[in-house]
Amino acid sequence: MERKSLDMIVFNDISRTDIGFDSDYNEVRVLSRDSEVVVNKAPKETIAEIILDNIAQAVRGRQGETPLPA
Numbered sequence: 001m002e003r004k005s006l007d008m009i010v011f012n013d014i015s016r017t018d019i020g021f022d023s024d025y026n027e028v029r030v031l032s033r034d035s036e037v038v039v040n041k042a043p044k045e046t047i048a049e050i051i052l053d054n055i056a057q058a059v060r061g062r063q064g065e066t067p068l069p070a
């Protein structure tokens with residue numbers, strides 16, 4: 001992540017046919033410099049909310065605010 005100057009990356013298993021494209025569900029991992037969050041299979045809307053929560057927590061941390069509990 002440092003080599004690419006990434007703060008966070010989200011990825012899924014593209015070989016699975018029950019998640020991702022052509023599916024209403026996904027399962028992802030959210031990696032940041034200090035944590036890894038595994039998001040089990042869930043509707044894509046739920047996945048998006050979790051990703052946005054992780055982004056918001058990272059931004060709050062940069063601003064010196066207390067992060068919300070996971």
